[in-house]
Amino acid sequence: ILNVEQSPQSLHVQEGDSTNFTCSFPSSNFYALHWYRWETAKSPEALFVMTLNGDEKKKGRISATLNTKEGYSYLYIKGSQPEDSATYLCAFNGGGGSNYKLTFGKGTLLTVNP
């Protein structure tokens, strides 16, 4: 059974704060690591798909890093805004026979207070 852990489970920050959270995943048989944002009453939205160790991706104020050797990824949000409030999900994509399967973490619920 694959273990994908996200921490913290929830986070409250003030508008303008920068924040980050963690996703840990198996370091063996790695192919890709996905990040999704899931806002209340909407469907999950893809943020990043990362495949290379040391990779860093950026989308506006949100960025992510990847360490496949130690099995973790960080998601950073710079200058948080209330509209960033959402659950942030990471998902592990293994190779071989698990090509199609995403194993999701339980997510980090971010609340940004104005």
Next chain:
Amino acid sequence: SQTIHQWPATLVQPVGSPLSLECTVEGTSNPNLYWYRQAAGRGLQLLFYSVGIGQISSEVPQNLSASRPQDRQFILSSKKLLLSDSGFYLCAWSVREYQPQHFGDGTRLSIL
């Protein structure tokens, strides 16, 4: 552009009743299709995926089944619902494996 439609949005069913949830994708051909469930307090769990018409892979043994009668149609079914089938069901598609998945709006299923 591609869109994904999933219905119904909410459903309340008695234990033992049948289930049919439908998902269709527009604007793409031969997508990979997925059914997920989020039970209370748990992460998204992959139930089924399909790489082509009539091709279904099951990830979790249960009383649910899936079918793909057309290229862009994915159906989740049950002959007899259990209380444990309650949850939030999401359909998703991707161009191929390892690519971002695009989700529908989900179905909230409550079993009484």
